[in-house]
Amino acid sequence: MVNILIVGGGIGGVALALALARHGIASTLVEAAPVLGEIGAGIQLGPNAFHALESLGLTDLLLRDAVTVKAFDLMNADTGGRIRQFDLADPFRARFGYPYAVVHRADLHTALLRNAEATGLVDIRTDHRVTGYTRTGERARLHLAGRPDLEADLIIGADGIRSAIREAMLGDGPPRVSGHSTFRSVIPLEKMPEDLRWDSMTIWVGHKVHVVHYPLKGWKSFNLVATVHEANDRPVAGEPVANDHVLRVFGHLSDTVLRAITAGEDWKRWVLCDRDPVLTWADGNVLLLGDAAHPTLQYFAQGACMAIEDAVCLAGLIESGRNTASIAADYSRERQARTARVQIGSRLIGDNVFHPGGAAAAARDDVFANMTNPAFYDHMSWLYDYRVDQRVAAIGGV
Ligand SMILES: Cc1cc2nc3c(=O)[nH]c(=O)nc-3n(C[C@H](O)[C@H](O)[C@H](O)COP(=O)(O)OP(=O)(O)OC[C@H]3O[C@@H](n4cnc5c(N)ncnc54)[C@H](O)[C@@H]3O)c2cc1C
Numbered sequence: 201m202v203n204i205l206i207v208g209g210g211i212g213g214v215a216l217a218l219a220l221a222r223h224g225i226a227s228t229l230v231e232a233a234p235v236l237g238e239i240g241a242g243i244q245l246g247p248n249a250f251h252a253l254e255s256l257g258l259t260d261l262l263l264r265d266a267v268t269v270k271a272f273d274l275m276n277a278d279t280g281g282r283i284r285q286f287d288l289a290d291p292f293r294a295r296f297g298y299p300y301a302v303v304h305r306a307d308l309h310t311a312l313l314r315n316a317e318a319t320g321l322v323d324i325r326t327d328h329r330v331t332g333y334t335r336t337g338e339r340a341r342l343h344l345a346g347r348p349d350l351e352a353d354l355i356i357g358a359d360g361i362r363s364a365i366r367e368a369m370l371g372d373g374p375p376r377v378s379g380h381s382t383f384r385s386v387i388p389l390e391k392m393p394e395d396l397r398w399d400s401m402t403i404w405v406g407h408k409v410h411v412v413h414y415p416l417k418g419w420k421s422f423n424l425v426a427t428v429h430e431a432n433d434r435p436v437a438g439e440p441v442a443n444d445h446v447l448r449v450f451g452h453l454s455d456t457v458l459r460a461i462t463a464g465e466d467w468k469r470w471v472l473c474d475r476d477p478v479l480t481w482a483d484g485n486v487l488l489l490g491d492a493a494h495p496t497l498q499y500f501a502q503g504a505c506m507a508i509e510d511a512v513c514l515a516g517l518i519e520s521g522r523n524t525a526s527i528a529a530d531y532s533r534e535r536q537a538r539t540a541r542v543q544i545g546s547r548l549i550g551d552n553v554f555h556p557g558g559a560a561a562a563a564r565d566d567v568f569a570n571m572t573n574p575a576f577y578d579h580m581s582w583l584y585d586y587r588v589d590q591r592v593a594a595i596g597g598v
Contacts, residue, residue: 202519203248204228205352207340207365209236212490212507213358214312214364218256219515223598229329230344232359236313238305239438239468241384242416242423244401245308247507247584250298253591258311259298266308267415268299270399273567275571276407279562284568286576288401290439295577296584298457300401302414304386304421308504310459310476330359332368335484354524357513358507361473363492369483374435375473375495380550381430381578382472382498383446385464389415393459404457405564407557409450411457424464426450427472429555436471443467449527472497474547477540477573482528494539497546499554502583506539509588525557529594538586562572 204220206213206567209231221408222225225336245266253259263295272286283522286292288300316322329345333355342350357365361375389397397415404411416423428449446467450458474497481488490507513534555565 203353204552205230205350205355206341207323207355208359208363208490208492209233209280209313209326209356210358210490211238211309211312211359211504212492212511213356214309214316215256215508215511216356216358216489216515217322217533218312218316218319219511220518221316221321222256223515223519224321224552225515225518226321226323226516228323228325228350229508230325230330230350232252232327232328232329232341235326236309236324236326238309241305241425242302242386243305243308243504244385244501245301245303245416246502246505247296247298247300248586249508251587251589252338252508253504255512256312256315256508257481258315261311262303263299265418266301266303267417268301269401269414272300273398273400275402275404275457276565277404277409277453277457278455278474283405283565284571285400286571287573292293292577297498298324298407304417305547308415329482330364332364333486335486338452338485339537341483353485356489357486357492358489359492361475361490361491361495365486366488366492369486369488370478372475372478375475378472378474378497379429379431379433379470380427380497381432382425382427382470383441383449383464383467384425385467386416386421386423387463387465388421389419391463391465393463396456396460397422398514403554404453405554405561406453407561408555409453410554411450411453411461413460420461424460425552426464430471432471434471435473436469439469441467441469474543477536477543479532479536481532481536485524487514487528487531493535494543496539496543497550498548499546500542500583502542502546506542509586510535510539510589513592513597516592517562520596521598522596530597534591534595541582
């Protein structure tokens, strides 16, 4: 018998285990995989994520290995020209309190996991595949493949975009397959063409494609991410792809961005999926968190940031000692509009900023070319100004 059961040991689940432990609350985390870990790729963290990570005591550790990029370069992938460069250095930091940083996923996940383990308050059980749950009055029972049930006062499904907990709660079937394919590669710094080793979050935008690159691992490597509308209806995650295939798909882009893509190796493909936002994240004492609650296309680069914010918010409400119904109501109220905005907004910026062609692309270029740094910051403030600790305090959490 345990009190709090977390399903899923991704960034969201491990962040929740750590957030609870920081309040002195023990939890058991069950994970289907034999080993906990993250894929070898970069992840962007906005200032809002650092405000949440501050509550977990991890900002210094993560900023040590992170690259805090100095600029956001919006480039035209068809012409090779720069649409606009936005300053992400001192003025950005002064505005939002933290830099814009890029870290290796494994570094983020390991930092969360090691710190959670070090508290001695997290019981991690790998090789535990959850198949569903049943509510039993005040408690809930978690069903596992080939193992006896586990019972708890509170179950949190942080089991990702194909969540078994969500399926048992909402029965809303598989996620929407966007058909957009994303190819990812991490290359050593030396492989990146020297004139493209920019200290920036660089996004090349073209018709139905965009390409992102940024330095990683204290400037030891570069992260390459290339996305295209492929009308692919298979939900693929991490499938190895030949270099030739990637070059064929992106071969029509301008020479400069093509040289970055040519440097890529060991490419892997994801077919991006998301869901429409929903208003039900709770069934009595069973709750959803992270991608299980609000899976999004990655175009705002905020899915993991949202999962970490969820974790800090939920742990603060649990610590306040109120009953489960009130925790679930406050958690849903606080988190749903914000995460829905990320889900819906990601689709919109995909269509209108990253992937338009023709006149719509010309309009996009015109809007951004004339946007000042302060205007850009104002535009992003709903996302980056959010301080989860202050929000939790405002709604009576800890
Ligand atoms: C191409 C791409 C780029 C991205 N870039 C960014 C970015 O720059 N910044 C950002 O913030 N976000 C980004 N994201 C989004 C981010 O990766 C996700 O939102 C985040 O990892 C979700 O974390 P999670 O813990 O909710 O889910 P997951 O990471 O999916 O973790 C779920 C865990 O649950 C386990 N599990 C699943 N089913 C079961 C089961 N039945 N029983 C037990 N365990 C189970 C899984 O094995 C896994 O460990 C990106 C996503 C993509 C696809």
